[in-house]
Amino acid sequence: MAQNPTRRSTKQISGEDIVVETAWLYYHDGLNQSDIAAGLMVSRATVVNYLQEARERGYIHTKLSPEAFNTHRAALKLCERFGLKAAYILPDGTGGPDDHASRIIRGAADWLPSLLEPGDRLGIAWGKTIYDVAEQLEQTTIPDLTVLQLVGSMATPYGFSADVCSSNVARKFSANCINLHVPAILSSAEIAATLRAETLIAHQFEAVSNCNKTLFAVGSCNPDSHIVSSGLATLAELEQYKAMGAVGVLCGRFIDAKGDPVSGPLDERMMGVELEKLRHRDAGILVSVSEDRAAAAVAALRGGYATHVVTNQRSASAMMDLA
CATH class of the missing domain: 3.40.50.1360 (Rossmann fold)
Structure with missing residues (x-):
């Protein structure tokens, strides 16, 4: 089972940083949305919104191999x-x-x-x-x-x-x-x-x-x-x-x-x-x-x-x- 990240309130991470942090935990560390929500002390719906915002800002680029x-x-x-x-x-x-x-x-x-x-x-x-x-x-x-x-x-x-x-x-x-x-x-x-x-x-x-x-x-x-x-x-x-x-x-x-x-x-x-x-x-x-x-x-x-x-x-x- 994936390990939860260190629990940190979004009060400690704000603005653009929280979007980047969420994207890193999901795409780089391989944590699921529930684990990220627990670690960041937010709802799973909020995590979904952060990931969508990361995509809209162009932080995330996903491609299938040719x-x-x-x-x-x-x-x-x-x-x-x-x-x-x-x-x-x-x-x-x-x-x-x-x-x-x-x-x-x-x-x-x-x-x-x-x-x-x-x-x-x-x-x-x-x-x-x-x-x-x-x-x-x-x-x-x-x-x-x-x-x-x-x-x-x-x-x-x-x-x-x-x-x-x-x-x-x-x-x-x-x-x-x-x-x-x-x-x-x-x-x-x-x-x-x-x-x-x-x-x-x-x-x-x-x-x-x-x-x-x-x-x-x-x-x-x-x-x-x-x-x-x-x-x-x-x-x-x-x-x-x-x-x-x-x-x-x-x-x-x-x-x-x-x-x-x-x-x-x-x-x-x-x-x-x-x-x-x-x-x-x-x-x-x-x-x-x-x-x-x-x-x-x-x-x-x-x-x-x-x-x-x-x-x-x-x-x-x-x-x-x-x-």
């Missing part, structure tokens, strides 16, 4: 089927779509630091999934890491632009950041060509094209796709690309079922990395948060954009069914 998610059967089967280096498959849980997405995003944030090395050049895509991953990252330092924005900026219905995604990732990793100081799409191909020729912009595009690792999500070609809601494409333009075989959207550009780029009216107006620059990198980390994006995810895998996948069991199964 092996729990990338060595079981579903992960190994996905790797074998698509030639991946690794897959991180979260359990589905009992919640709805929002809970599923939240689990996958947290898993991606937990796994990402272990996939990066000093000197890496990490290209960051845009969208709510990547924004949420950046928000979940814990502060850490990866020496000589450079984070690069892969697509120009565009206002979104979520209240952030593409540069926020790359800037937040860079901030969490204490990394250098190179953003594209241009809109994601322009009104004409001529204006886009002129901007690409500007010395500063040309240097930014050259830097972005030389990333060795990428973090991205893929969008669907459904009418509620982020490429429409963000204003990058109209519904009519979306239907035009679908008629040409598009099944997904990667970094603002359309891909077909094989993962090949689908050329269309938006391409010359787009200000972002060309898809060919994203193929066969040292690591392409795909975060896929729902079953309705399975076809788009499979297209990205077939196209050679991803070496690592973060998703849940249900979405992984949907991908396998499409293989």
Whole structure:
């Protein structure tokens, strides 16, 4: 039986100290909540509140080992089927779509630091999934890491632009950041060509094209796709690309079922990395948060954009069914 700590009234330990003391006794010394309550002369409910406060203040960081998610059967089967280096498959849980997405995003944030090395050049895509991953990252330092924005900026219905995604990732990793100081799409191909020729912009595009690792999500070609809601494409333009075989959207550009780029009216107006620059990198980390994006995810895998996948069991199964 665990031994009670020395009995001390909370009058002797107050404020922030009592929260830290409770967390230490529970997580480090392995005492149960009843033992801690007796030792600190408080109720068990108070101990529960102290532990919750410790988590909310960021004093406690709990993670399951990556092996729990990338060595079981579903992960190994996905790797074998698509030639991946690794897959991180979260359990589905009992919640709805929002809970599923939240689990996958947290898993991606937990796994990402272990996939990066000093000197890496990490290209960051845009969208709510990547924004949420950046928000979940814990502060850490990866020496000589450079984070690069892969697509120009565009206002979104979520209240952030593409540069926020790359800037937040860079901030969490204490990394250098190179953003594209241009809109994601322009009104004409001529204006886009002129901007690409500007010395500063040309240097930014050259830097972005030389990333060795990428973090991205893929969008669907459904009418509620982020490429429409963000204003990058109209519904009519979306239907035009679908008629040409598009099944997904990667970094603002359309891909077909094989993962090949689908050329269309938006391409010359787009200000972002060309898809060919994203193929066969040292690591392409795909975060896929729902079953309705399975076809788009499979297209990205077939196209050679991803070496690592973060998703849940249900979405992984949907991908396998499409293989």
